[in-house]
Amino acid sequence: MTQQKKTIPSMVKDPKLIEKRREQIIEAAVGLFISKGFHKTTTREISRASGFSIGTLYEYIESKEDVLYLVCDAIHHEVEAGLEAVLVETKNGADKLRAAINGFFHVMDKLQDRVLLIYQEIKSLPREAMRYVMAKEEQITSIFEEILSCGMEDGSLRIQESAVKLMAHNIVVLGEMWAFRRWSLKKYYSLEHYIDIQTSLILRELTTD
Template structure:
């Protein structure tokens, strides 16, 4: 799906990126406090550190700002995952590392993640499918990594369980942002990563044993392990 273009009258790409980054930070704070519909573009401009006239040099509508917020989150998460998650290694350790890195990104961007899920419904019909497609692509990165673990013999999972495990990883990472008001009272991010990763693997670890050479092999099928 083609990237939705947000028009700017300024031609300097570095300046456009700088101003839009300022805009995103200011808008996220306001959207958390007031919500998208109650926030004005004048307030966004003030929170961003420039005038309303300058704001309209980089966007055309308030919805453009929300789109930029959502797009920025997905770009940063996707970039980090592509950098840190080796989708072809096919080991449980690489999967664990990828999960940990993803959860840490959510921790770093928890305000943005919260705003995205609160306000993404306000995106127009042409912008929403693009944003949702990017989420599916990130789930797909985990799905590919899990599938490689199956191919190398480290996991024994049918296709439907591969898909749901990938979605579980994605949602449980974001739960750190949704439920932070209570989770942070009980856990650090590192505690949360360990607990959630252990739970993710708990349902499948019975199907794997380590032999004397340190290579994983299937001990029972997934169908047997769920009986």
């Protein structure tokens, strides 16, 4: 079942102003959560870094957990947008997969600290918000499932239907590994080299009998 997006109440009625202010809050909170951690960061520090008073902050959110939820949702939105952008002009399933791997891994590099933040702090979210964030993770994985199924149908990829979901998860984990283990991997590989090697290994598995 698709998880419903959490509605965060606001005292402000202008949707554009809400979006603008929440973007400021997200950017300020991300830096603080990464440097200090979620629990050690105060809402007063978030308001100060956002450029407005604590009273103004509470016109747009109700709690610090709301801020973390907004951060997680914004990160997933950017990941999905990055994937969709690279799939526009691809032809068959194999081409889509190459483009998606390249796009996803680049997004993981761009958002590496934020991706790590989600996995470190997701447990701090209320249960329903956590379920929504986890469902968004599944949604990203499902994009790769659809690409793999497309490749099966057009004959450009060879994979048993029962293995599609597992392979999709494998690809997502390989992309996230660049974020989680960058401290070690960057000693030996550039991002492009890492993408080339992983893409080659994945496609070799999916294009040979």
